[in-house]
Amino acid sequence: MPKPKVAFYWCASCGGCEETVVDLAEDILGVVEKLDIVLWPVAMDFKYADVEAMEDGAIFATLLNGAIRSTEQEQMARLLRRKSRVLVAYGSCACMGGIPSLANGFAREEILKFNYEDAPSVVNGPRTRPQLSFEEEGRKTHLPEQSRVVRSLDQVVDVDYFIPGCPPTPLITKKALAALLGDAPPPKGSVLAPDTALCEECPRKVGKPADLSFAQFRRPHQALLDPEKCLLAQGVVCLGPATRGGCGAQCPAGNMPCTGCFGPTSRVRDQGAKILSSLCANLEAKEAPDIDRVLEGIPDPVGTFYRYGMAKSILRRRVDLNGG
């Protein structure tokens, strides 16, 4: 029997998800033993035509990482959807828009202008911008167009499974692959990570006080943090209570708060709204001015609460950008 074909693909991503595949280390051999990798641009050359030539459904599973924010990415997502029996959104960006979707707080023009003209490190006298097509020596070249809105994979095509994380850990990747190849694959639409918040597996849970109330918030660089005490108890905004576990609480173990990359549990529609609700409810202050003073400790609520999930948040995007 031929080995099932798998594909790894990347869209708007940093490449960190690819690292996880590499981080499987020796386990990658196990993967190769069971699977036939037919597409993996980070490691192997490929041509669009090769993919297009495949029969629809020829690929057993495609693990696609990165958000969708260009015409090319959108079209590849559609193509791979067609060629794959199982499409997996791999990593926070594919699952929820990820860091790239913070761009949904800005108009496309603002972003292009900053990056090609105003950024302090840019030297671009003629203010050249990427062009969608270019002709030289009679040959026409097309460049993908950047979309106005950054999207998660499932906002573009039908997605079968989600493996969250920035990046997903090798462990949950292995478990997910095993589940997909097993006799009883999980129900369509499943997030292949625990559905309990991170606190459950956090080493700092043990001593967490049961009477937490916030008199101030501090950012990690503003204090010497106790390496064992719950970060929230130290006034540091930690998204652990609002974020799926499964990562082994690596950030809190490294004395940094959880920033929410595994996304919300299945019971939550908007991760940011929920952590906001929880943190605020537990403030000490009662009068509006005092409340506001404490909340100044969270200078950028959107960036803090939707760091990985703006595209999949209820609002999706800064709403007054309209077509921009």
Added chain:
Amino acid sequence: MPEPRNGVRIGFYVCHCGHNIASMVDCPAVAAYAATLPNVAVSRDYKYLCSDPGQELIKRDIAELGLSHVVVASCSPLLHEHTFRSATEAGGLNPYCFHMVNIREHDSWVHTDRRLATEKAKALARAGIRRVAHHQPLEMKRVPIHPDVLVVGGGIAGIHAALTLASAGKKVYLVEREPSIGGHMAKFDKTFPTLDCAACILTPKMSAVRSHPNITLWSYSEVVKTDGYVGNYTVTVRRKPRYVIEELCVGCQECIDSCVYKKPMFPDEFNEGLGKRKPIHIPFPQATPQVVLIDPEVCLNFKRGVLTDKCKKTCVEACAERKAIDFNQKEELKEIKVGTIIVATGFQPFDVKRVPQYGYGTYPNVYTALEAERLVNASGPTSGEVVLRDGRHPNAIAIIHCVGSRDRKTNRWCSRVCCMYSMKLAHLLKEHSGAEVYNFYIDIRAPGKGYEEFYDKLNEEGVHFIRGRVGEVTDWAMTPEEEGKLVIRVEDTLAGFVRRIPVDMVVLSTGLEPHSDAQSVRRMFNMSCGTEGFFLERHPKLAPVNTYTDGVFIAGCCQGPRDIPDTVAQAGAAAAEAMALIDRGHIDQEPNTARILADCSGCKSCIPLCPYTAIAFDSATQKAVINEALCKGCGTCVGSCPSGSIIQNLFDDEEVFGEIQGVLADEPN
């Protein structure tokens, strides 16, 4: 449009409520629209759904059409939710597979455009239908009722409620702020319209309180804290020191006679300051309990250091071996457990200084009504002789109605009792002094049994009634006849001209106000106040003694001005409501409690949010756990759970999201 949910068959019913809804909402159109929505198995409109045939209709549909859920669009759920839940249950479904949509109070009664009101009704119906599909069968939450009752306030309302309960075998704590029970009624001379002597009808009830084995009377005491919930209140009462040991004092009053002050010289509260008392005193002859008390503000013994040698502690000597006097007495905090509470804290009279044009405090012969009561009372400071502050006897007396009532500048409400007590005082003052009595009124309100007849009687007696709100009371004489008199300046609105009427005495018929500390009392018992500050009943007609807090009832003037018969009737009703709870032994409460799912991460964020400490951390499971008995169902923890791991019965996320989607879905046409 959402996918139909399997097995969900909703019956939708829209009520015309006669014309109440149907005049502003096209009920058949709403029913026809609802019929097109997913999961709706039957949709009907009906004239009065709360009627027996209306409820029958729902029950029959449940059985014949195999409904799984019911939605009724009619009045407020606060009014009829129970009715329709019962019908749903009688039809064979769990009563919580029901949802009520408010298209009367929130729609037909508040809008004027029939098309828009109908659209709104459709949107609300759609929301209810989407919501109810998520409803799960639930069980009532049963809470036991502690059989003891706390009655707060020892006026006629509190006294009657306490006696009613005690006679039925309930143990009652009666807490009164003043040294004696009796309230305002004890100060009245006679009561209208029968002219019964107030003391004669009240005193027996007061002594019955004192001697009743089921009543614990704590006078000179105040409730300082209330915790718990219906059936299980823990109340802390502060017993103020009277410097006399209540259990040892027999009320012989020999101590008062032997006080170093030979003559009473301090203003006597009971007589509205018209009489005098000693530092050690008993408020009034019939005071209950019959226990003296010492006023430390004026007792020489407490002023030791200044007048050390003046006080010979003659009261202690007089008390002798009974040893009831204890200068070292301290205030005491008592904690009691009760299941129900009746609040009967009464009113305070309007402060007449707020209408300076009537001259109270400026002209000595201007009196408040309560002062006039004491003046005509046989046991009052003048033994019932109408002697003015300047020693004269009046030949003409003015009674000004509506002082601090029906007045945009002070209080807008009618105090209900002033017309009648003014007429009673007119009768008594005339009887005691022979003076001419003039009543200045806006309208005469005499709507009780025998009240109008009393007005007739007064007219026959020759009491003068002049319709008009008095402009001012002045001593500025314009004619020789007015010299040395108080002149009433008033527009006689029946005769149609401005009059000046010289009198010797003016009585101000003060209105009734909420106590100045009503707000703190309200908070103590978790009640609401109306805009004017009186305690708010649960429903003005159908639940007049209930409050929004289960197990807390109100009686008497703390709920609004009323006369003695109404107060007594209401006190009896409050006692009956309390008894209904006690005798059943338990109360079934809304099962809208919260519970924690197994997916809880144990982050503990919810634990400090619960005001009832219903949430604890289970060290065995390392998750939070909610004690259902303590949970009151506010849902704050649910709204705050960062991982969505707490759900609230009847108000779960999916139910609310369903409602949101329902109210906002685009109209199909």
Added chain:
Amino acid sequence: MNPTDKAAAAGTGTPPAAEWTPRIVAFFCNWCTYTAADLAGVSRLKYSPNVRVIRLMCSGRVDPQFILDALSKGADGVLIGGCHPGDCHYVEGNYKMLRRFRLLRRMLSDMGIEPERVRLEWISAAEGDKVKLVINEMSAQLSALGPLNLPGKAKGWDAELTAEREAVHA
């Protein structure tokens, strides 16, 4: 920008400005504000018909998700009604809502939503007239702001999706 322009700019699916009226979703606590709204009804006070009330037991139950969800599904404004501070039937639920509200408003403003679109009011059971006042006032305010129309905006954003194309051009 005047309301008409705003309506035009708001994207597809917006009715003509003349017909448009704002839609308000209100979350009222059972004990104070819902009862006040009942009182407004019993007193036959008249107010703007574009409000839809959802009853919760306490303003503390108002999950910020509800507010975002209502806005995203087409509400032009969200009104939250609770008991006055110190009067909460559940002791302090209203304070919890107040705290959420303070940050949520800031966050919404960062997301381009005018803070006036989400309003928190303390309305006691006796203040039927305040229900009328607040709803009419908010309705007028939202009319001046123009439609929020998030469903229409989302549709507009997604118009850039290319849908199926046969070849990948690069």
